[in-house]
Amino acid sequence: MALPSSEEIIEDLAFFDDWEQRYQYIIDLGKALPRLQDEQKTPERLVKGCQSSVWLVTSVNEGKLHFDADSDAVIVHGLLALVMAAYNDKTPQQILDFDIDGYFEALDLERHISPTRGNGLRSIVGKIQTLAKQTA
């Protein structure tokens, strides 16, 4: 499947009423998010959480920011797909205006993005926002 938009994801997830289907959906989303090549996973791109690792590759294309991301854990990879759906190929201003906490709350997944979870997601979001500020 192609990666849906953030609005579509909110709609899709609202449709499921048990956690198993929701997690299965997130895992499947992760499968739709392309993996990085091994040589792209350089130490500078690594955000090491204490439970899992994520890598983030950034590029700027005609004023829009593009991200590729990968994780060694499949649920984190799926959560990255959620983040990518929100941020990818948007202008810096669109990125800064996006309410990421509200988004995760709407998805009922806020406990995954909280700073207390050492999965690196929070740092990825921080990196993306910093880059958006620098390019805005």
Added chain:
Amino acid sequence: MSFDVQAVRAQFPILSQQVDGKPLIYLDNAATTQKPQAVIDALMSFYTQTNANVHRGAHKLSDEATRRYEKARDQVAAFINANSREEVIWTAGTTEGINLVAHGLAKQLEAGDEVVVTEMEHHANLVTWQQACIQSGATLRVAPIFDNGELDIETFQSYLGPNTRMVAFPHVSNALGTLNPVKDLVAMAKRYDALVLVDGAQGIAHGGVDVQDLGCDFYAFSGHKLFGPTGIGVLWGRRSVLEDWPVWMTGGEMIAEVSYQSASWGALPLRLEAGTPHIAGAIGLGAAVEWFGSLDLAAVQAHEKALIESAMLQARNIEGMRLIGTAPNKVGILSFVMDNAHPADIGFILDRQGVAIRTGDNCAQPLMNRLGINGTARASFSLYNTLDEVDAFFVALRKAQSMLA
């Protein structure tokens, strides 16, 4: 006496709660244990009836607070069979206790001296000594383990010699569950008159620690892994060693006389306890050792053995599950990796089923590297866990496995 796990569980209010609508199955006991009502009551009673600073008040509350606080020291001294109450130093936890010793040692070490640790250390019992060696020019020697997580005792022994000043190792490994033969290891180190520190963070709740019998010089543990509060721990030290151990922190409580330009230190134990201590924490820990000490230890150990044995046995039937740490002498801890499933993913899916475990490097990165893995999922058991919970853990694990397939 015998052991009725349901009666014990009933004393832990937190264990009856639900997580996302499912009964909590708490299998993260190596990280911290839950607290029985007796400990909660002791904290509550302190704050509602006698809160005051200790050793300095000229009033009744302070007298009572000091009495309870120093009684807790007696309770701990009796619990670990210290020679005297002055050998019990309150710390913030295992980490602070090891730091107190390592900072003192760093002042005495010279180039050519050696400190011996093992490959199975928690960062708290590794980085401390590593930094003491870096500061002093001494050499850190790391005794290897076998692939099953057992210490290679022959090589350990060969690392000891006349230059060995300190030997430090865990009573029980937090990542592997390996139970080390503490008395034997101490005896080997003592042939060379080396000091010995035992990291008791995971060993203390296994029960039956008798510091005189072990023969070590220091034994450090945390209250929160022994059914007590966080923020309080104990460094037990042999009096002859502690008496002139370099002070680490200075300030109030620990001094004898002070002028603007100089100070002299008070007597044990206060000389190593600068500042207002964690009074309520110490009293809570006193209550915890009193509570734990009232149980039938042999029955508790038999129960814990049944839990880990059931877990090890069931693990064999899970395809693609590899246990990390299979030493013959092992307690309480089931660390594992799965083919095709990352520990973090397993943790997420168990969490959604009410099962709390730890995932990650277990605060032992060099050990993970040594074993060629990034981390593990770890279920750790305590005396209030049941065989039904072990079964439920495996049901939850199978579900994780099928979802992640």
